[in-house]
Amino acid sequence: MTHDTSTAEAAPRELWYPEREDITIYGVLAALSDPTRLEIVRALAQHDERCPFDFLDITSKQNLTHHFKVLREAGLIKARYEGRKKFVWLRRDLLDEMFPGLLDGVLGAINDNR
Amino acid sequence: MTHDTSTAEAAPRELWYPEREDITIYGVLAALSDPTRLEIVRALAQHDERCPFDFLDITSKQNLTHHFKVLREAGLIKARYEGRKKFVWLRRDLLDEMFPGLLDGVLGAINDNR
């Protein structure tokens, strides 16, 4: 048996998240300091809804897995599997509460200078 | 002859700075993502005046040299030698112009969560 074929809901694949006290401004800034990840966060912030894993076509899927893992482990995003699709979204409330003004400051500062 | 003993001003030791187009938000965020450097920047932002190289007693002087170099090459600070002392200060105007809201956002977000 590889999976449950009954009518009960299948348990979603588990994802690890950092404890609140392990989320630091250093980790958040480091996560945001990569061009690929900053673009991901910028796009997530615009969409306001959960986005599919591959909603941005900016790098390989192995690398997307890597960057989403970095973002998740730094406390910036949440993710959820639905069937074989994965959806991701920003932890905006947590970030605004823990580091008020940080996300808005960074996102607002993005311009032609990169 | 190793140095000029005349009354003329001695030429200050040269320091390299990045071109404007080489200063990026990625570099700035990476520079800010280290605890030692974020503390330096936070302290410089509070002082508003030029500060001596060793005004913070937080790590070895070799490491201070390293971190000030990272900050300078990322575009965050300027430095100047006076005799055998070195002074450093934030490039606040440049940063606010290139990345409006970024510095204030980051500095404002620092709290007990780090």
Add this chain to the structure above:
DNA sequence: GGAATAGTACAATACATCTTGTACTAAACA
């Protein structure tokens, strides 16, 4: 000149990061 001081240069260590390739698992679908 010579000694003391401020800061740097360089090497070494230990470790993290970004990216790609190959191979894999899990779910959906026929």
Add this chain to the structure above:
DNA sequence: TGTTTAGTACAAGATGTATTGTACTATTCC
């Protein structure tokens, strides 16, 4: 059941970083 699809795991390589120790340069002061 077998196939296809979505995403992951793992290893490898190239590269970058934080820190320390030792040795050095540049400047001041005697």
